[in-house]
Amino acid sequence: MIDDTIAAIATPIGEGGIGIVRISGPRALEITKKVFRASKNKNWYRQNFKLVYGYIYDPGNSVIVDEVLVGLMRAPHSYTKEDVIEINCHGGALPLRNILELILKMGSRLAEPGEFTKRAFLNGRLDLIQAESIIDIIRANTDDAMRLAVGQLSGGLSQKINNIQQQLLEITALIEANIDFPEEDGVDEYDLKNIKQRVEQIENQIKKLLESAETGKVYREGVRTVIIGKPNVGKSSLLNVLIKENRAIVTDIPGTTRDLIEEIINIGGVPLKVIDTAGIRETEDVIEKIGVQKTVESINAADFVIMVFDAQDGISNTDNKIIEMIKNKRGIKVLNKIDIQDDNVAINKHLNGILPHWPLIEISALMKKGIEKLEKEIVLLITDGKAIPRDGVMVSNVRHKNQLVKAIHHLQDIQKAISRGVSIDLIAIDIRGAWEAVSEITGTAITENIIDKIFAEFCIGK
Ligand SMILES: Nc1nc2c(ncn2[C@@H]2O[C@H](COP(=O)(O)OP(=O)(O)OP(=O)(O)O)[C@@H](O)[C@H]2O)c(=O)[nH]1
Ligand SMILES: [Mg+2]
Structure with missing residues (x-):
């Protein structure tokens, strides 16, 4: 039997039109009555599911804290199946905090994360799924x-x-x-x-x-995807076209990206956390070195790898080193800059020989060519071609x-x-x-x- 009353701020902290303090438990109503004055109906609490206009005040000194709307949801017809009160106040950090503090002072306990939903579960309103x-x-x-x-x-x-x-x-x-x-x-x-x-x-x-289940997990959790390759092959340019925004700095200087840049995008319904990385190479530059180290770490944590090659530059020893690091991962090979170099027979032949289980897609990040095809292929690889059934089961x-x-x-x-x-x-x-x-x-x-x-x-x- 749950016998204490919990309270918490239910809206995100920051500036907003409305903020909500939520109270649940056997004493929710009694506690609210101590700090709320309805402006018209003194017997406001006799009506279920109605918003009541009034003021929260501090019973200690009768000072008004905020102008509010109070909603009462009597047990068992509430989120937790207990008496629940939601105080709608102005959406600023201070009104919310002051109201919450008052409620706690009147005998409520601060709710733990998820505790309202936990009560809904323990009281049998929801199962765990x-x-x-x-x-x-x-x-x-x-x-x-x-x-x-x-x-x-x-x-x-x-x-x-x-x-x-x-x-x-x-x-x-x-x-x-x-x-x-x-x-x-x-x-x-x-x-x-x-x-x-x-x-x-x-x-x-x-x-x-x-x-x-694997596909379900992909839709639910998203996929950590890293874009890797040598410096200057166009990794940041690819990130930018995928997220349709100039997020990462692009220059023709190799070693432009140093820190990891993360963005969440939606490709064919799959949430993809795409991470642009520093191009991998031997370098004496202290900052770039740290960047390369971060790239290596991000490869280890990745679910999926996009390895970018430069059609103009071809494949080098550095690529072979990178391939060593990713050969046990799932991923896709991307040949970029096909707008400059359109005769790719030789390089494609070479690319087909490395990471042979990874498909190869040709693109131009600059001209936005081949991007749709790339996206389709990524979704296919990640979801195994399985979609969410109509009933969502x-x-x-x-x-x-x-x-x-x-x-x-x-x-x-x-x-x-x-x-x-x-x-x-x-x-x-x-x-x-x-x-x-x-x-x-x-x-x-x-x-x-x-x-x-x-x-x-x-x-x-x-
Ligand atoms: N012609 C052409 N140029 C491109 C293409 N994609 C990128 N570039 C150019 O290649 C240069 C490097 O691009 P970035 O996107 O910064 O390359 P990066 O792989 O992120 O480079 P680092 O961050 O230094 O590792 C820039 O000058 C881009 O404009 C493309 O498809 N075609
Ligand atoms: Mg870059």
């Missing part, structure tokens, strides 16, 4: 990422997971029947076969969900994916055990294991530790 999707909605960078998150909030994925849980419970029932009433000569052969068949079916359903969260993989291991152990004729008690343990793994996804069975970890990712006031 839905709660996690809320943070995904807040952080979505593209419409597709948003659609995926909303699909999960509306319960599509939850339904599939619940269904799997249900099937596992049915198998448990079958097993228990055999443990409770053991035949003199062991487990009923028919039941064993039946169990094995059902386990196999569940395994296939989970595998199907996992098939698209797709596994996108790594936590969910890991739990499903765990469940599969248990299910595979069961099938092996049945083939080997292992006792039914042992099989029951693995069914339980699979059920627990799946249940942790929606949160039906989950430890407090995991719950705390999940909600710590949220922002304050959510």
Whole structure:
């Protein structure tokens, strides 16, 4: 039973038209009454879901703090299923902070990040998938990422997971029947076969969900993409055309870019965090050296690499060194400056020989040629050609994916055990294991530790 009342500023800090202080818990109303004077109706709190105009004042000295609108959402019809009050004040740092301080002084506790949503989960308004999707909605960078998150909030994925849980419970029932009433000569052969068949079916359903999990993750989290290559090949020019903005400095002096430049772009619905880097070469320049070091580090952290070559310059030893660093990554080769050098037969032949599993695209960053083709190819490589289904039901969260993989291991152990004729008690343990793994996804069975970890990712006031 949650018995304390929490409060936090629910809007971003900065200047805005409105700022909101949110309060949730059994004392939300009592606390608000102490600091709020409605300008007309003294019994304002008798009406649910109505905005009431008035003033927040400090009961200590009767000084007015701000002019506000107060919204009351009575339990259980609120975000947390508790009494929730939202004080809409003027959107500046001071009114918000002063109102929050007053509320805390009157007996509320400062909410931890994600604590409102955590309460919504603990009070049964949302399952864990839905709660996690809320943070995904807040952080979505593209419409597709948003659609995926909303699909999960509306319960599509939850339904599939619940269904799997249900099937596992049915198998448990079958097993228990055999443990409770053991035949003199062991487990009923028919039941064993039946169990094995059902386990196999569940395994296939989970595998199907996992098939698209990598793509789901890409839409949800985006892809860290680095643009690398020798100095002056046109990396910054490429970044600029991709983000359609003159973000990075472009000059004909090799070694122009020193710091990493990061931008988030939307290519075909995939959020791409593109990082322009310092061109890699041996250099005595102290600043450039640090830049090159940063480039190397960014390669290690990258999910995807765009390696740029210069059609005019050809391929050199430096390129070979770079290729050594990236050969185990996923990526694409880009031959730039084809406007200067249009006979690329020789260099293309050479390029086809290196990183042969990476496609090669010819572009001119300067003339904006070949960019669309490049974007299409990147999306294809990153999403494996898979789009988000219409209903948005797709596994996108790594936590969910890991739990499903765990469940599969248990299910595979069961099938092996049945083939080997292992006792039914042992099989029951693995069914339980699979059920627990799946249940942790929606949160039906989950430890407090995991719950705390999940909600710590949220922002304050959510
Ligand atoms: N003709 C032509 N010139 C280009 C093209 N792309 C880039 N350039 C020129 O090449 C020079 C280097 O471009 P940058 O984009 O600064 O190259 P970079 O790879 O970022 O260079 P560093 O930051 O020094 O590593 C500039 O003068 C660009 O205008 C292209 O497609 N065609
Ligand atoms: Mg540059």
